[in-house]
Amino acid sequence: MFKGLGQMGDMAKMMKAAKEMQSKMGELQDSLHDMTVTGESGAGLVKAVASAKGELKSLDIDPSIFNSDDKEVVEDLILAAIKDAQAKAAELAQQEMGKITEGLGLPADFKMPF
Template sequence: MFKGLGGLGDMAKMMKAAQEMQGKLAALQQQLATTLVTGESGAGLVKATATAKGTLTALDIDPSIFNAEEKEVVEDLILAAIKDAQEKAQEKTQEETRKLSEELGLPAGMGLPV
């Protein structure tokens, strides 16, 4: 009468695994939102700090570079530092996503929505 209900146990396992994965993804997203990376340009004269999710949080500019005649150079250094921070944020996100994928036993290269 109840033939074939053995598959319900497998379905329950799959649902539990999916919930576990969802929880771990949420934890990773929170971690990435609070992990900071710093990009630099001009040998450290300009530093940009961002979250691993790519949100710019701080900009530190050495006062020695403020010179009205070199405004374009300063702007370029600022942009370069921000770009460096964004690249480091992306690298950190990829690294943490890869670690989580391995922990969950997912195939290499499988994209997780973070």
Template sequence: MLKGLGNLGDMAKMMKSAQEMQGKMAELQEQMEQMEVTGESGAGLVKATATVKGELKALDIDPSIFDPNEKEVVEDLILAAIKDAQGRAQTKMQEEMSRMAESLGLPPGMNLPF
């Protein structure tokens, strides 16, 4: 198409590739807003669900842990479940970004801007 224009043909090809990558990255960001992970603590007595982007969506607490004398334990379990969900979200995000980079032919370890 741009034959005979030297490096301009390469530039057009690079611009097209950059636009495709930008579109794929936008799509991945939208998908990550919908993907959810669940972290838990206390052998599943407390569960926190968050999006891969880190937004806390739900908290599920087994009623058996509600003992007024154990308030601090319950608070610790809640925090631990939230931290677990956040850690899982971060791991999932990194996995998805690596998958995206690989599909774009980028070298391993190259960080995408999220």
């Protein structure tokens, strides 16, 4: 008479898991602002610090590279450090999201829509 009610229990579990994942994702999004990575170029002469969201937080340039003749080199080093920090930020964010998806039984390489 009530065949299929067992599936409703499964649906309730899925809804609970989805709400739990949504909550964890919200917490993760907030914490990604506080996590930082440092990108470097020129053997550490230029360092860029970014949040795990990829937002540039600070830039540290060794004064020894300031020579008016090397303007393009300095600009390239700055860009390289920023790109390195952003790549590391993306990797860190993906690792942190992977922890959540693994906890829910999803594949480790599951891509989130953001």
